[in-house]
Amino acid sequence: MSIPAFGLGTFRLQGQVVIDSVSTALELGYRVIDTAQIYENEAEVGHAIAASGIAREDLFITSKIWVANFAKDRLIDSLRESLHKLQTDYLDLTLIHWPSPQDQVSVEEFMGALLEARDLGLTRQIGVSNFTVDLMKQAITAVGAQNIATNQIELHPYLQNRQVVEFAQSQGIQITSYMTLAYGEVLKDPVIMQIADRLQATPAQVTLAWALQLGHGVIPSSTKRANLAGNLKASAITLSDADMALIASLDRGYRLTSPKGLAPTWD
Known part of the structure; x- marks a missing residue:
């Protein structure tokens, strides 16, 4: 199975705002929707999806397990709660949202529980988010690289995260980029504007x-x-090798998201 390349994120969108965003996106042709337990908008996302009338099999829905729900006796129940809010019987992709703070729950425990959730049919694919190379290695040891569909990370022209990308790709793990536009900051970059x-x-x-x-x-x-x-x-846009090289040169390790108490020691 593979993950569609293009989707809609819903981070920081709540209430009627997220309902309108998802509804409009689905109307325009989006079929991939990304949410998370901690966004507190799963119910609204579910409402918008249900109201769209689009067949479930034509959609790809992703959510992420919050750190408070990592324990083996909690993860699957929390995923069932997410499914109820999203008005669906299964997710297409379920991710571990952040590493467990201070390793309160081991990677082996929460990845094992996530794999069990997949075996139960609650999710079709599983993966991780905000994982370093070391954490990916631990996850691979726990469940095997073939069972980790993606690592969703902050990645944009100013933070290209090459070590994580190269390791993930060497293991056949896809990278999903979030904050690809760096909250709009890269949109003002002269190089990107010129291209x-x-x-x-x-x-x-x-x-x-x-x-x-x-x-x-x-x-x-x-x-x-x-x-x-x-x-x-x-x-529909194809960039030349020269364009790609120009954008590659913009990397400056500029990280926008590194919440205290959650963020690992970045590569």
Whole structure:
């Protein structure tokens, strides 16, 4: 099984805002929706999906297990709660959202529970998020690389995370990029703006096309119909080797997300 390359993220969107974003995206042709327990919007996402009338088998729904639910006696129950909120019998992909703080729950325990959830039919694929090379190695030891579909990480032109990417790819684990647009900061970058101008594209489309061309999945979010529609067109853009090299040169290890108490020791 594989993960679709292009989806809709819902981080920081709640209430009617997330309902409208998901509804508009589905209307425009999005079929991949990414949420998480800690976003506190699974019920609203489920409402929007149900109201769309789109057949469940035509959708790819991802959610993420929060750290409070990692223990073996809690993970599967929490996933069932997520399914209830999302109004579905299964997820297409379930991720461990962050490493367990201070290793309160071992990687072996929560990955084992996640694999059990898959065996029970509650999710079709499993994976991780915000995992370093060392944590990926522990997860591979626990369940095997063939059972880890993706590592979802912060990745954008200013933080290209090459060590993590190279190790994941060597193990056949796909990378999913979040914050691909770096909260809009890379959209003002002169290099990206110049490429966009030459290709008659938007800086967002160029940035998303760059990540897609590297083989990564992307899950940009937006509340604006024009941006949602524009982002979708990134899949049709092909960047030259020279363009890719220019964007590669923008890497400066600029990390936007590193919550205290949650973040591991980054590579």
